[in-house]
Amino acid sequence: MTVTEPTTEKREIGAARRRKEDQRLITGRTRWTDNIQLPGMLHVAMVRSPFAHARIVAIDTAEAEQAPNVVAVLTGAQVAGEQGGLITAWPVTPDQKTPDHPPIAVDRVTFAGEVVAVVVARSAAEARDAAELVDVEYDELPAVLTLEEAEQDTVHAHPDLGTNKSATWVLDSAQQGSGGDVDEAIEEARRNGVVIEREYRQQRLIPAFMEPRSFVCDPTGEQITLWSATQVPHIVRFALAATTGVPESKIRVIAPDVGGGFGGKLQITPEEWIVFLAARRLGRPVKYTETRSESLVSGHHGRDQVQRLTLAATKDGRVTGLKVELLADLGSYAALVGGGVPVLGAWMFNSIYKFDSYRFTTHNYYTNKTWVDAYRGAGRPEATYAIERLMTELAAELDVDPIEIREKNWIKHEEFPFTTVAGMTYDSGNYEAATAKAMELFGYDELREEQRRRRESNDAVQLGIGVSTFTEMCGLAPSRILGQLNYAAGGWEHADIRMLATGKVEVITGTSPHGQGHETAWSQIVADKLGVPFEDVEVLHGDTQISHRGMDTYGSRSLVVGAEAVVRAADKVIEKAKKIAAHMLEASEDDLEFRSGRLEVRGTDKGLTIQEVAMAAFHAHDLPDGAEPSIDGSATYDPDNFSFPHGTHLCAMEVDTETGATTMRKYVCVDDIGEIINPMIVEGQVHGGLVQGIAQALWEEAVYDDSGTLVTASFVDYTLPTAADTISFQTDHTTTPATYTSLGTKGVGEAGTIASTPAVVNAIVDAVRHLGVDDIVMPCTPERVYKAIRAGAGTGDATARDASALGGDAPRDASGQAHFSPGAEENADPGSTGSEGGQQ
Amino acid sequence: MARISVKVDGASYSDDVEPRMLLVHYLRERLGKVGTVVGCDTSNCGACTVHLDGRSVKSCNVLAVQADGHEVTTIEGISSGEELHPVQEAFRECHALQCGYCTPGMIMQAIDLLNENPSPSEEGIRHGLEGNLCRCTGYHNIVKAVQKAAGSDLEGAQQ
Ligand code: FES
Numbered sequence: 001m002t003v004t005e006p007t008t009e010k011r012e013i014g015a016a017r018r019r020k021e022d023q024r025l026i027t028g029r030t031r032w033t034d035n036i037q038l039p040g041m042l043h044v045a046m047v048r049s050p051f052a053h054a055r056i057v058a059i060d061t062a063e064a065e066q067a068p069n070v071v072a073v074l075t076g077a078q079v080a081g082e083q084g085g086l087i088t089a090w091p092v093t094p095d096q097k098t099p100d101h102p103p104i105a106v107d108r109v110t111f112a113g114e115v116v117a118v119v120v121a122r123s124a125a126e127a128r129d130a131a132e133l134v135d136v137e138y139d140e141l142p143a144v145l146t147l148e149e150a151e152q153d154t155v156h157a158h159p160d161l162g163t164n165k166s167a168t169w170v171l172d173s174a175q176q177g178s179g180g181d182v183d184e185a186i187e188e189a190r191r192n193g194v195v196i197e198r199e200y201r202q203q204r205l206i207p208a209f210m211e212p213r214s215f216v217c218d219p220t221g222e223q224i225t226l227w228s229a230t231q232v233p234h235i236v237r238f239a240l241a242a243t244t245g246v247p248e249s250k251i252r253v254i255a256p257d258v259g260g261g262f263g264g265k266l267q268i269t270p271e272e273w274i275v276f277l278a279a280r281r282l283g284r285p286v287k288y289t290e291t292r293s294e295s296l297v298s299g300h301h302g303r304d305q306v307q308r309l310t311l312a313a314t315k316d317g318r319v320t321g322l323k324v325e326l327l328a329d330l331g332s333y334a335a336l337v338g339g340g341v342p343v344l345g346a347w348m349f350n351s352i353y354k355f356d357s358y359r360f361t362t363h364n365y366y367t368n369k370t371w372v373d374a375y376r377g378a379g380r381p382e383a384t385y386a387i388e389r390l391m392t393e394l395a396a397e398l399d400v401d402p403i404e405i406r407e408k409n410w411i412k413h414e415e416f417p418f419t420t421v422a423g424m425t426y427d428s429g430n431y432e433a434a435t436a437k438a439m440e441l442f443g444y445d446e447l448r449e450e451q452r453r454r455r456e457s458n459d460a461v462q463l464g465i466g467v468s469t470f471t472e473m474c475g476l477a478p479s480r481i482l483g484q485l486n487y488a489a490g491g492w493e494h495a496d497i498r499m500l501a502t503g504k505v506e507v508i509t510g511t512s513p514h515g516q517g518h519e520t521a522w523s524q525i526v527a528d529k530l531g532v533p534f535e536d537v538e539v540l541h542g543d544t545q546i547s548h549r550g551m552d553t554y555g556s557r558s559l560v561v562g563a564e565a566v567v568r569a570a571d572k573v574i575e576k577a578k579k580i581a582a583h584m585l586e587a588s589e590d591d592l593e594f595r596s597g598r599l600e601v602r603g604t605d606k607g608l609t610i611q612e613v614a615m616a617a618f619h620a621h622d623l624p625d626g627a628e629p630s631i632d633g634s635a636t637y638d639p640d641n642f643s644f645p646h647g648t649h650l651c652a653m654e655v656d657t658e659t660g661a662t663t664m665r666k667y668v669c670v671d672d673i674g675e676i677i678n679p680m681i682v683e684g685q686v687h688g689g690l691v692q693g694i695a696q697a698l699w700e701e702a703v704y705d706d707s708g709t710l711v712t713a714s715f716v717d718y719t720l721p722t723a724a725d726t727i728s729f730q731t732d733h734t735t736t737p738a739t740y741t742s743l744g745t746k747g748v749g750e751a752g753t754i755a756s757t758p759a760v761v762n763a764i765v766d767a768v769r770h771l772g773v774d775d776i777v778m779p780c781t782p783e784r785v786y787k788a789i790r791a792g793a794g795t796g797d798a799t800a801r802d803a804s805a806l807g808g809d810a811p812r813d814a815s816g817q818a819h820f821s822p823g824a825e826e827n828a829d830p831g832s833t834g835s836e837g838g839q840q
Numbered sequence: 841m842a843r844i845s846v847k848v849d850g851a852s853y854s855d856d857v858e859p860r861m862l863l864v865h866y867l868r869e870r871l872g873k874v875g876t877v878v879g880c881d882t883s884n885c886g887a888c889t890v891h892l893d894g895r896s897v898k899s900c901n902v903l904a905v906q907a908d909g910h911e912v913t914t915i916e917g918i919s920s921g922e923e924l925h926p927v928q929e930a931f932r933e934c935h936a937l938q939c940g941y942c943t944p945g946m947i948m949q950a951i952d953l954l955n956e957n958p959s960p961s962e963e964g965i966r967h968g969l970e971g972n973l974c975r976c977t978g979y980h981n982i983v984k985a986v987q988k989a990a991g992s993d994l995e996g997a998q999q
């Protein structure tokens with residue numbers, strides 16, 4: 001539909017509008033779920049398992065029930081028939097093994113932190129006090145705590161499944177006809193080319209949104225209302241109805257102000273189900289707000305993969321094949337996206353490159369640890385890390401500049417649209433332009449020169465330059481493709497535009513922002529499309545009673561899919577208005593054109609504003625025959641393709657070779673995210689994303705001890721970066737519009753996170769490669785860097801990687817994050833990244 | 841129960857509170873000052889930062905009874921009506937917030953920082969905000985906002 005296209009003015013789109021959201025947020029007039037107080041409201045506290053794997057023998061609730069102001073104590077056995085279950089939306093294969101997931105464990109706990117009983121009391125403090133009095137008798141079972149143990153399959157996370165493996169999912173370019181046979185390519189490279197083999201570790205991370213999750217359920221109305229600190233109110237409503245038997249029409253879910261998510265609130269959670277259950281059982285409003293420690297232990301984690309990689313290339317550096325084998329830790333249950341997270345990486349390991357052959361295999365395993373699901377990027381950061389580290393290793397192997405090796409392999413800008421070896425069709429991009437701009441901003445040649453000088457003078461502080469040229473697939477997702485992939489829902493998005501009689505405009509979106517600024521950006525888009533003032537547009541969302549259709553916010557989909565629905569709804573408004581205006585102006589519809597908010601008779605000064613037509617539709621005194629008295633528009637949009645933003649990120653790190661300390665000197669990124677609606681908001685997304693990705697490279701890791709207890713269960717131990725840890729960034733853009741969307745946007749929510757992790761690690765390795773180091777396990781703490789340098793120095797030509805792999809007596813992972821206890825470190829990693837490799 | 845009298849955002853309150861009640865819970869649950877929020881249970885995040893007699897404190901780290909006889913200023917008390925405090929204004933102008941959860945604490949800490957040192961360096965700002973975590977912004981624009989506020993008249997809008 002192109003009704004508005006030729007005459008749309010861009011007054012608002014592209015402007016750095018200050019956000020509408022901010023006035024409330026900076027003055028404290030906020031609507032967090034935990035702010036809600038309802039008459040007679042009760043509070044819930046959870047009793048959580050201290051064991052990673054145990055049978056529940058008995059639960060004695062008598063003492064807790066007698067505690068002051070306790071209203072009820074619930075156990076899983078009591079509510080087994082009515083509590084519903086938590087479902088996964090993505091069984092990746094038809095034979096995927098999926099354990100049942102009751103919100104309150106019934107007879108067995110499967111990770112330390114799982115809820116075994118629930119206390120409901122008149123105050124939160126009383127509920128917590130009474131929770132201490134619940135006496136649970138456990139019979140401990142052997143637990144599966146690492147991917148290696150899961151792979152061995154001798155101890156089982158879920159004994160009744162008979163295996164730890166959930167599913168194996170494969171994409172093979174030869175099989176699907178999108179490329180050659182990867183094994184042949186590798187064999188050929190072993191004879192006549194270069195083979196790079198590596199094993200990389202994607203450590204387990206925790207999303208750590210700043211607002212702890214909170215849920216309030218009020219069962220006293222005609223509908224049961226659930227306020228939830230969630231990214232996905234529509235999915236929560238659907239899943240509640242599907243699993244509890246309460247009709248969907250009797251459930252209203254509201255996501256009020258939500259304090260960050262990053263995928264961490266893209267979940268249907270036990271705690272949400274428990275609050276819903278308790279409120280229904282007791283007939284009174286119930287609230288639960290988690291503590292930070294509970295959040296870290298029971299909110300889903302992210303990443304956690306072992307990546308076994310083989311890259312084949314010719315002697316002059318053209319990549320002929322890539323074989324990827326993943327072990328992915330799902331934790332103890334298949335979460336909402338669950339096994340689909342590693343699968344999302346399948347199309348991204350080949351990234352921006354033209355490889356001849358490719359095979360991707362992921363083996364998804366259950367362990368007795370916190371479940372794992374989407375965390376900013378979900379599958380794509382893992383893929384990007386692997387390929388950007390490998391391309392750098394290939395450059396080092398061939399002794400060429402890492403940018404040169406990329407350029408040799410990437411898709412040239414004149415080759416778009418391009419169908420990749422994984423079978424995705426990239427519509428547009430210009431890797432040359434983004435890279436050229438980034439190199440210039442960075443001062444690439446000067447920094448290389450400085451690096452050379454420092455190496456020659458044997459400076460204690462060495463400089464390294466890290467390159468990451470990434471792409472991602474955004475705009476989840478074409479429903480047709482989701483269907484092919486066995487995903488349980490569509491990927492469309494919905495919007496309504498209500499033209500109010502007084503000329504104001506209400507925009508209803510099915511997306512559910514929690515910091516992204518949709519109110520502002522959607523207002524800008526509608527202001528331009530309908531020619532109404534920015535201030536007159538009100539964006540409504542996050543309440544299933546107002547926004548009745550939606551697929552919510554994740555996967556950089558809101559602008560690319562959600563805003564396209566808004567554009568189409570606006571087109572319908574104009575179409576309807578045209579009919580009425582033609583009648584009022586006594587002109588033919590064909591003679592009308594829509595320009596800057598006015599429907600004008602071509603070649604005359606006769607015309608009506610869209611607001612005047614809205615008023616006429618409201619009066620409905622004189623409408624054309626058959627016209628309904630409304631110019632409101634609705635649209636549900638299903639994308640034809642993903643979008644493929646890309647960018648070039650360059651990072652300079654200084655490494656003190658005497659202490660292993662690293663310092664970020666400079667970070668430049670040039671992202672091509674297509675057309676930009678609000679550059680200020682876009683920059684903010686990039687900055688925040690960068691720091692999350694940098695944090696994976698340098699600081700963050702969820703660490704478990706030998707018994708399966710999360711050691712990093714508070715902000716003392718799970719070290720989020722502070723303002724003092726980070727630097728200011730230089731960000732810029734190039735623009736090649738997306739061809740599948742009318743706005744030309746590609747999405748930006750995850751770009752920074754995806755690209756930055758390999759840029760940082762590449763820079764650190766680059767700083768010390770001449771000392772014999774070719775890998776450092778993330779997070780690259782000073783201790784790990786120091787030990788890698790020492791290991792490298794002791795082995796002459798051999799790499800630190802080989803050295804640690806060969807060190808049979810050495811602890812599995814000698815290096816660790818300095819502030820964790822040594823006992824915990826060993827568990828944190830599967831071992832050094834050793835596998836034989838190098839030139840054959 | 842202990843009786844406390846405390847001035848919050850210019851108004852006087854007298855209440856009986858449990859001795860174990862934290863100031864942040866008193867503000868949120870008893871006074872409805874929900875602009876101040878809780879982000880952790882280990883005094884690491886700074887989301888709960890308020891001013892006690894003009895200096896920033898983490899209100900999850902102070903008992904309500906310790907505020908007896910003192911004056912508390914929260915995010916809700918630093919501006920009147922539409923007129924924003926210059927630090928609030930700078931946060932909006934520089935896009936120093938996304939979800940806004942850390943923002944009240946961050947603004948209260950930034951005001952304290954600028955009261956101590958009206959023209960801090962970037963490093964000074966970064967160290968001054970070290971006790972306040974933000975997961976959304978990467979701090980880049982928060983630092984810019986504080987720099988911008990440092991260039992404006994703080995005195996005029998102080999309570
Ligand atoms: S709530 Fe985190 S420091 Fe007070």
Ligand code: FES
Pocket residue numbers: 210259260515936937938939940941942943973974975976977
């Ligand atoms: S703006 Fe979301 S945590 Fe700071």
